[in-house]
Amino acid sequence: MRRTQIANAPIFLLVISFICWTTALASICSTNGLPLVRNINDLPQSDFGRAGLSHITVAGAVLHGMKEIEVWLQTFAPGTRTPIHRHSCEEVFVVLKGSGTLYLASSAGVKHPGTPQEYAISSNSTFHIPINDVHQVWNTGTDEDLQLLVIISRPPIKVFLYDDWVMPHTAAKMRFPYYWDEECYHFPKDEL
Amino acid sequence: MRRTQIANAPIFLLVISFICWTTALASICSTNGLPLVRNINDLPQSDFGRAGLSHITVAGAVLHGMKEIEVWLQTFAPGTRTPIHRHSCEEVFVVLKGSGTLYLASSAGVKHPGTPQEYAISSNSTFHIPINDVHQVWNTGTDEDLQLLVIISRPPIKVFLYDDWVMPHTAAKMRFPYYWDEECYHFPKDEL
Numbered sequence: 001m002r003r004t005q006i007a008n009a010p011i012f013l014l015v016i017s018f019i020c021w022t023t024a025l026a027s028i029c030s031t032n033g034l035p036l037v038r039n040i041n042d043l044p045q046s047d048f049g050r051a052g053l054s055h056i057t058v059a060g061a062v063l064h065g066m067k068e069i070e071v072w073l074q075t076f077a078p079g080t081r082t083p084i085h086r087h088s089c090e091e092v093f094v095v096l097k098g099s100g101t102l103y104l105a106s107s108a109g110v111k112h113p114g115t116p117q118e119y120a121i122s123s124n125s126t127f128h129i130p131i132n133d134v135h136q137v138w139n140t141g142t143d144e145d146l147q148l149l150v151i152i153s154r155p156p157i158k159v160f161l162y163d164d165w166v167m168p169h170t171a172a173k174m175r176f177p178y179y180w181d182e183e184c185y186h187f188p189k190d191e192l
Numbered sequence: 193m194r195r196t197q198i199a200n201a202p203i204f205l206l207v208i209s210f211i212c213w214t215t216a217l218a219s220i221c222s223t224n225g226l227p228l229v230r231n232i233n234d235l236p237q238s239d240f241g242r243a244g245l246s247h248i249t250v251a252g253a254v255l256h257g258m259k260e261i262e263v264w265l266q267t268f269a270p271g272t273r274t275p276i277h278r279h280s281c282e283e284v285f286v287v288l289k290g291s292g293t294l295y296l297a298s299s300a301g302v303k304h305p306g307t308p309q310e311y312a313i314s315s316n317s318t319f320h321i322p323i324n325d326v327h328q329v330w331n332t333g334t335d336e337d338l339q340l341l342v343i344i345s346r347p348p349i350k351v352f353l354y355d356d357w358v359m360p361h362t363a364a365k366m367r368f369p370y371y372w373d374e375e376c377y378h379f380p381k382d383e384l
Contacts, residue, residue, distance in 0.1 A: 037294065037311045037319040040286070058318050059284045066320065068282045068345035069261055090260040092251045094232070094341065102229065119229045126250050127229040128258065149286065151343050153260035 029184035031065035040073060048179035052080030052139075055180055061155035062181040070155035072180075076100070076146040081138035084113070084162040086172065088132050089154040095125040098146035102127060103136040105165060113165045134162060134169075156181045221376035223257035232265060240371035244272030244331075247372055253347035254373040262347035264372075268292070268338040273330035276305070276354040278364065280324050281346040287317040290338035294319060295328040297357060305357045326354060326361075348373045 028044070045056045054075040057063050061070055076082075076098075084103075093102075099122035105113035113134035121127065121137070129135050139146035160172035177185035220236070237248045246267040249255050253262055268274075268290075276295075285294075291314035297305035305326040313319065313329075321327050331338035352364035369377035 036296070037313055037317050040316045040318055058286065059320050064320070066282060066284075067323075069284055069343055071284050071286065071318070071343060090258060092258070092261055092263050092343075094250065094263065104228070121229055124232045125229050126232055126263070128251050128256070131259075149341065151261055151263060151284075153345065 029063075031063070034064060046180070050080070052077035057180055058149075060181070062177070062184045066155055068153060068155075070152050070157070072148075072150040072152075074148045074150055076137070076139040076148075078139055078141050078143055078145070082136050083159075084134060084136045084165060084167075086132050086134045086160050086162075086169075087152070087157055089152050089157065090131055091129040091153075092151040093121075093125075093127050093129075093137070094149040094151075095121050095123055096147040096149055097123055098139060098144045099123065099141050100137060100139040100146045103138065103165075104129065105134045106130070111170075112168045113162065116165060134165075156185060221255075223255070226256060238372070242272070244269035249372055250341075252373070254369070254376045258347055260345065260347075262344050262349070264340075264342040264344075266340045266342055268329070268331040268340075270331050270333050270335055270337070274328050275351075276326060276328045276357065276359075278324050278326045278352050278354075278361075279344070279349055281344050281349065282323060283321040283345075284343040285313075285317075285319050285321075285329070286341040286343075287313050287315055288339040288341055289315055290331060290336045291315065291333050292329060292331045292338045295330065296321065297326045298322070303362075304360045305354065308357060326357075348377060 040056065040058055043056050043058065045054050047053045048055060054073075056073040058071040058073050059066050059069070060072075061067065099120070102119040102121050103116035104119065105116040116134070116136070119127065137146075137148070156176075157178050158174065158176040159178050160169075160174055162172050232248060232250055235248050235250065237246050239245045240247060248265040250263040250265050251258050251261070252264075253259065291312070294311040294313050295308035296311065297308040308326070308328070311319065329338075329340070348368075349370050350366065350368040351370050352361075352366055354364050
């Protein structure tokens with residue numbers, strides 16, 4: 001009898017771990033019972049596999065039930081950057097700290113982004129990205145983090161990623177759900 | 193002849209003043225040729241007749257041609273507050289400085305807002321207002337400004353104002369265009 005108990009211990013621990021993991025995931029992903037006022041410092045942050053990035057979803061569709069706007073707090077270590085990308089939603093940036101460069105190419109009427117315009121950005125800068133324009137934000141500084149408040153419409157975001165500025169728009173790789181929505185996003189049920 | 197010239201001088205000055213005023217207004221209100229990257233410190237700010245308020249439209253529909261989101265930077269001196277109001281758009285707040293109180297009443301299924309819930313807010317707080325919920329943000333502190341980044345969907349904003357929390361929803365006074373959109377908003381031409 002004692003032997004069976006010991007033999008079952010690993011299975012028991014595995015079951016308990018699984019229950020804890022699914023409960024934690026359910027609670028991270030549930031928008032029910034979220035406090036209305038949240039402290040941004042207490043919200044989960046991650047680099048989502050991109051060294052030098054810190055992303056916090058301040059108010060999001062998938063995480064907080066937002067319908068029309070989503071707000072992120074993103075920090076880029078010196079030398080790090082967003083991918084070259086586009087999305088069919090409006091986006092506003094407010095630079096809270098640091099400095100860097102915005103690269104922006106209009107997608108209107110051409111087959112690939114081409115050489116982007118460069119704009120210097122720094123603390124207290126604000127700018128917006130016209131819908132579908134290909135862009136990249138880069139912390140071109142050497143010693144200071146670049147911290148941005150980012151606002152998008154039509155959440156959750158669907159991103160088209162480019163390897164470089166000469167990649168055809170049609171070859172850009174779609175990513176949906178995006179990294180920070182992946183864990184909690186539920187695909188709508190097939191209604192057929 | 194000399195007499196006529198002197199007599200005409202006030203009219204001439206009036207015409208010149210009018211030309212200068214309309215030119216200045218046209219340039220404030222034109223979204224053409226706006227720099228893409230703007231410094232928030234250089235953007236116009238006003239109290240719009242409400243003592244203790246500083247409002248800056250960081251990225252706006254009427255002022256900057258935004259279609260889906262609008263961003264404001266608002267500062268409330270100690271003791272000052274927003275009116276009690278509602279609007280049919282999403283709204284997200286990020287508290288940048290100071291502290292205060294959010295008053296929030298659900299508008300669902302009742303004739304008037306009724307006693308609102310109270311929530312303490314402070315630097316690094318974030319919260320959002322569900323569409324059409326009646327609310328008020330108040331700098332209840334005594335010595336520090338309350339500074340907020342405010343984001344709304346569906347700009348430009350149409351606000352319904354309440355005198356108090358027992359005013360029926362149907363009696364709330366509509367204000368459109370709102371104070372900061374008034375100068376530059378153009379009503380669509382009647383198509384009939």
